[in-house]
Amino acid sequence: MANLINLERATLAAGTRLILDEVSLGVGTGERIGVVGSNGGGKTSLLRVLAKERDLDAGRCTHTSSLRLAGVAQDDELAPDATIRDVLHGDQETHVWAGQAHIREISAGLLGDAQASAVGGLDATVGTLSGGERRRVALARALVADANVLFLDEPTNHLDVEGVAWLADYLTGTWMTPERSLIVVTHDRWFLDAVTTMTWEVVDGRVEAYEGGYAAYVLARAERERIGAVTAERRANLLRKELAWLRRGAPARTSKPKFRIEAASALIADEPPPRDSVALARFASARLGKDVVDLHDASLALGGTTLLDRVTWQLAPGERLGIVGVNGSGKSTLLRVLTGQQPLDSGRRKEGVTVKIGFVTQEVRELDALGDARVIDAIESVRTTTTIDGKAVSASQLAKRLGFPGPRQQARVSDLSGGERRRLQILRVLLDEPNVLFLDEPTNDLDIDTLTALEDVLDGWAGTLVVVSHDRYLLERATDNQVALLGDGRVRRLTGGVEEYLTLRHAGIGATRPPAASPAGGGGGGVSGSTAHTGSAAEVREARKMIARVEKALQRIHEKEARLHAEMATAANDHTVLARLTGQLRELAAQESALEEEWFVAAEIAG
Template sequence: MAGLVTTDRASLTVGTQVLLDGVSVGVLDGDRIGVVGRNGGGKSTLLRVLAGTQEVDGGRVIRVGGLVSGMLSQQDELAPEDTVAQAVLGDLAEHEWAGDARVREILHGLLGGLDAAAVGGLGALVGPMSGGEKRRLALASLLVADPDLLLLDEPTNHLDVEGVAWLAAYLSTRRTRPGTGLVVVTHDRWFLDAVSTRTWEVTDGQVHTYEGGYAAYVLARAERARVAAVTEERRANLLRKELAWLRRGAPARTSKPKFRLDAASELIGNEPPPRDEVELVRFATTRLGKDVLDLVDATVRLGERVILDSVTWRLGPGDRYGIVGVNGAGKSTLLRVLQGHLPLETGTLKTGKTVAVAYLSQELKELEPLAGRTVIDAITQVRSFTVLGGKEISASQLATRLGFTGGRQQSRVGDLSGGERRRLQFVRLLMDEPNVLLLDEPTNDLDIDTLTSLEDVLDGWAGTLLVVSHDRYLLERMTDRQVALLGDGSLRDLPGGVEQYLELRRRQEAVRSAPARPAGGAAPAAPAGAQPEGPSPAQAREARKALARVEKALDKLHARQAQLHERMAEAATDPEALADLTAELAEVTAQEEALEAEWLEAAEVVEP
């Protein structure tokens, strides 16, 4: 394959930090390369070197003649006086872009089509738009331009789950013309596995290359650590735990990873599951009792929008839920409701007597009063010791596990980067010893190593966890179940995970885009020989009967679950009885999931 751009012994120093130290790497025709590494390690700088906007101090950068590069940076570079059409489509005449299926697909995938509700229409000005909307415009503009070498710096920021899935599909299956390459910096591990054919790790001025996406990178990195007999035992254990998740969890069941499964099996053969669920449920029940948070027939409105419409949702001790939904569906609002910060129009919110809620918001304002303190002072202000994974650890130990090593604990809070402040925010929350933790987009500004450490810490945390995120990997890794806000006031359980959510959204879009029925209510005539669309009256009647039957069965199971939680709280000091009750609860949960799947199938017939 022909090389598009190559660095030959490239060196670059910024201030006192060596970002590139004799680096020789290349992007070949057809490459899709994911770039990983710690924040501040030089990933964005490497992209600028490949784009030709950053000169190197030593070595050289070789580009194929006539190569056209395009880069999405993390800074907004759109002209505020431009319209959406000017920002995205440039000088393309309407008949040119409207007749191009590729351009129409990009507009629909990133901007929700051309309806005014999505971005204010093609004539809307860029200036007043939010950062997320501008980010989508910049990405759409770059994809429409279709450069030979596409360089993307955190393209999934401000994209919801659907947007990330669309972008991954477009980059891996649609953009396949000869003479093109892709290099993407991202902390989204699902996206890396879905898109990348190779992985670059930027660390200590070097760039290490691996075949395959994130899963292959984790295995190769773990094997490298084992062969080299590294002394960083904690870091190696984290990698093995992450690998165990990849091997056993949903991401590893795809056909994407290219590493040897027998090597993976040998490496993690004796590795336990990431979480001891029996022990965590026991401890969570002891801390929380049977009552945690119960929303009963809750209705919530924001202006004219109905966020929740008569929703009942009961959260038990040790439950771990991921919440997905389109931007603006009300995910953050739901977290505010559960905290009691937003009143219900109807219904009730019941909070257990022992519940202590901690909320990781998307803002960092609560750290502003601490700007003059050191990191360790800001943590010990909350508490000096806490219990995690059944062991007492100090504030300094927890800070070290989340990346504040050595002298960094003496840094001033005001001097920290955005990612470091996010980590500090999380450490302070855990030191406060909550038993209910609400995380709103916790991946913001965090690199992959920090995310892995965060997941490892939460593996030993006993409590009820709710996570709002567009990061599919994190949701599957950190939570046991997912629910969705679909924008219609409902809260849908997702036994099939994020993939089921995407399918539900596709069906919603298909219903919206279906041609309206003619006046009089008659359905349009079907072509000769075509099968009739939608369920027959008999099928609809059977589905309604199934719904009624399943709902009664679910009510009985929910009552049984409540009884089991109560008995588990009473048996907290009896390990044998608690183990029996936990096994019984697992059977009830399995029955519940099967019934919920049956309910979803019937509901799709009744309300297609």
């Protein structure tokens, strides 16, 4: 492995803050490096130093003579009057670039949406594109370049789940060769695991190196802190909790985590599952009663596009649901419908009498009126204490958990960064103590430590949770079930999670191929769309009774599964007990599969 970039005793300061303190490191051929750290910790500055776009105060950065760089910054610098064709191909004749397979692959994977929605296709000007389309064009420009080192700063911003998956596959497949290297800054933990083979953490002027992607980084950091007898006990506990979830999760969740199994098992031997789903659902039912938010035969069209087509949906107490979907399919609009902010064209919305909704939107404009207030005042104006995981937590303590240490709580709201404003927005919504919480892209502007802390808070929050996010890791970590909007006005339950959604999209299922009606979500909630009634009135009534029976049976199975997982955590070192419990889980999975088949048959009749 040859070195392409060398950093020697690099020192860089911004005002009185030291970003790099005599850091030495190298980038070799064939490496795929993920860069993590807190917001403002120096990740982007490190990338700019390595690319020689920012001068050092001391030390030096050297490049090999054969180095060819390409990259994508957080804010693209595309000329608004340039066309997509100009940005990607310059003066090249069409037959030159169109004859190259990798360029055709990039165009199909990244530019399908941009070319389809932009008037003029490749001849559309950059200024007419949306933020997401501009991001895709900038990524495509970097990928078509003949570079052997690629710098990507938050490349998954504005990409949906499908786009993130395509980018990960392309970078590790077609683009990557033994002579090339990749350096990526991202808070997308799934993307880190899927793409990177080494992790750099920028912290306190240092760059700590860990072998492997995000999962291996969590293990190594937890182990390093344990050996070093770190006093920050809560942070270490969070690491063990995160590690336990990663180790117990589906193997497909991470790409090649490179765990040392014995070390991981020792660290998480007494770590319970992230949350007690049964207890939380029971408590949520006590707070909410039977009814949460229901949609009955709901239809909605905006801008000539049908977003909901006779959809019936019942959210259940304690349900934790993730929503994915193609761009423009109406995910954010669906949240506004569920919260009552968006009227329906037909059908009706019913809300339980005890429901109290909290809504974290993509915008943070509600903080504009609080610009002159201190952070702690903006928080305590909502409530001074709340309850998380059955324990009373003060507003100041919760603020500290979500990244506002004591001194920062005294800052003015108008002086906060984008990530801090996002954290404050979430804090204020949580402190209002809703029992139904809707989150629309909550990971925007949040670093990995803050995301981990947010997930920890949500683990102990009792209520119904609905999340729209392109962050696959968050969806799988914080929700128990997922549904998809495929652009055809329907809502489809994903029994196989996000992986099933990607499979459906790869198979071309979307607006042109309506899916079957969807079974109930975990916790008894259900979604369905318009389906022709194929049975007689008596058959329809019987089918609906069957659906109700199956949903109750599925709920009982979900509760049994949760109890078995808890028993497995308790008996982590008893292989005999684990084998017995694993067998019981397989039996439950077979029963669940059979029940879902019954549900599909009944749903076809009931409509």
